[in-house]
Amino acid sequence: EAGVVQSPRYKIIEKKQPVAFWCNPISGHNTLYWYRQNLGQGPELLIRYENEEAVDDSQLPKDRFSAERLKGVDSTLKIQPAELGDSAVYLCASSSHGGKPGANVLTFGAGSRLTVL
């Protein structure tokens, strides 16, 4: 199995430019997460999907960030326009927990490292 696939792995852009990240979760995983990891910090949740529905986007800066998960499979995270402070690693994760406590184990992709100049 391929695991969680993310692209691109690295992206360098100038501020005010747009950027998009793509994630393909593990087949059958109904829950998909986007996390942002700043240098030297732990991952912070941006948005969580249950199938195609965004059920937790309280930490997503909605003025410049958007996300979608069409058909409840692949997902795209977009930033427009990018700011210097958006430089970070954007991690996608997926899980299939069946609602059982303790069973929700996240499988992460390798991440997309964004540098905004």
Next chain:
Amino acid sequence: AQSVTQLGSHVSVSEGALVLLRCNYSSSVPPYLFWYVQYPNQGLQLLLKYTSAATLVKGINGFEAEFKKSETSFHLTKPSAHMSDAAEYFCATYSGGYQKVTFGTGTKLQVIP
């Protein structure tokens, strides 16, 4: 909301020495706790998890963690460090529901030959 705190952003040990990475939790209910590892330029990988079945949890690569309610701790240990253990380690818990996983700030482990 439940949360975890990791003490020490950097830990250095000699190869073959004991590894001890600290994590304390805050929770008003029995917590579910996890340790994840992140190797350079990779995503996070689950090491082990505590789900109240047993207080001593064994994980992959020889790591284990002990849940101590009296100390609100879930420290990660390994008897003998290997060079390949050099990575960043994150403690995590559920926060605001079983679908929301919250991570600590991480501890970077350096293994000195």
